[in-house]
Amino acid sequence: MRRYTKTIILTTLALCSISTQLLAAPQPVDLSSWQANGNGNWVLQTGNNAVKQTLNNAPTVFHNNKNSQGTALSGQITVQTTSDDDFIGFVLGYNNNDLTNSSADYLLIDWKQADQSYFGTAKKGLAISSVSGQLGDNSGAWAHNPTNNVTELARATNLGNTGWLDNTTYDFDIIFTSSLVEVFVNGIKELSIAGTFSNGSFGFYNYSQQSVLYAGIEEVNVPSAVPVPAAAFMFAPALLGFIGFRRRVK
Ligand SMILES: [Ca+2]
Ligand SMILES: [Ca+2]
Numbered sequence: 001m002r003r004y005t006k007t008i009i010l011t012t013l014a015l016c017s018i019s020t021q022l023l024a025a026p027q028p029v030d031l032s033s034w035q036a037n038g039n040g041n042w043v044l045q046t047g048n049n050a051v052k053q054t055l056n057n058a059p060t061v062f063h064n065n066k067n068s069q070g071t072a073l074s075g076q077i078t079v080q081t082t083s084d085d086d087f088i089g090f091v092l093g094y095n096n097n098d099l100t101n102s103s104a105d106y107l108l109i110d111w112k113q114a115d116q117s118y119f120g121t122a123k124k125g126l127a128i129s130s131v132s133g134q135l136g137d138n139s140g141a142w143a144h145n146p147t148n149n150v151t152e153l154a155r156a157t158n159l160g161n162t163g164w165l166d167n168t169t170y171d172f173d174i175i176f177t178s179s180l181v182e183v184f185v186n187g188i189k190e191l192s193i194a195g196t197f198s199n200g201s202f203g204f205y206n207y208s209q210q211s212v213l214y215a216g217i218e219e220v221n222v223p224s225a226v227p228v229p230a231a232a233f234m235f236a237p238a239l240l241g242f243i244g245f246r247r248r249v250k
C-alpha cells in the first residue's frame with residue numbers, strides 16, 4: 001500500500017502541480033452539527049467525527065445541512081454486523097427533510113450487499129441514482145423504480161454488481177461539484193457522472209441496514225467554477241493526491 005500511495009503522489013506532482021496548489025489539506029469534519037432525517041438512529045461517536053446508525057428501518061439520512069458543491073468528502077464506512085444485507089451509502093445535493101419533500105431533487109449513492117426480492121428486485125452492488133420527490137419505504141429506494149421517484153443513472157465500474165462485505169472497512173472519497181460527481185472506493189474510481197446538479201448537502205444514507213459506522217470524516221475544498229472538461233482533467237490528479245495523503249497518514 002505504501003508503494004502504491006507513493007506512486008500516486010509522485011504521478012500527481014508530475015502531472016499537475018498547479019491543481020495540487022489549489023487544494024488545501026483535508027480538514028476533520030465535526031458531525032455534531034449534522035442533521036438526522038427519517039427513521040434512523042444516528043449515534044455520534046467520541047470525537048464527533050464518526051457516527052453509527054443502529055436501526056434496520058425505512059430510509060434515513062444524516063446530513064451536513066449546508067450547500068456542499070465544490071467539496072470533496074472522505075472517510076471510512078463499515079457495517080459492524082453480519083446481520084442483514086441491505087443499503088448503505090450517501091446523498092448529494094440533499095436539503096433538510098427532502099425524504100418527505102415532493103419537490104426534492106438530489107443524488108443517491110447506494111450499495112446493497114445482496115440481491116433481494118421485496119418491493120421488486122433490489123440488486124447487489126453500488127450505483128448512483130437521481131431522486132425526484134419523496135423517498136419512501138417502497139420500490140423507489142428498494143429497486144430504483146422511477147415510478148417511485150428514483151431513476152438509476154449509473155452502476156459502479158468494478159462494484160456495480162458486487163455487494164459490500166460484513167465487518168469490512170472501505171475508504172470512500174466523493175467529489176461533488178455543480179457539473180461533476182465522482183466516487184472512489186479504496187482509492188479506485190467507481191462512479192463518474194457529468195451533468196447539471198442541484199446544490200445541497202452531503203449526507204450519509206441507510207435503508208433497511210443497521211450497525212453502519214461512518215468514521216474519519218474529512219473534507220477538502222475543490223475549485224467549483226471550472227468548466228467540465230478542465231474540471232475533470234484538473235480534479236482527478238489533485239484528488240488522487242488528496243486520497244494518497246489521507247491513506248498515507250491513516
Ligand atoms: Ca450481512
Ligand atoms: Ca435484507
Ligand SMILES: [Ca+2]
Nearest residue numbers: 056084086208
Ligand atoms: Ca433490512
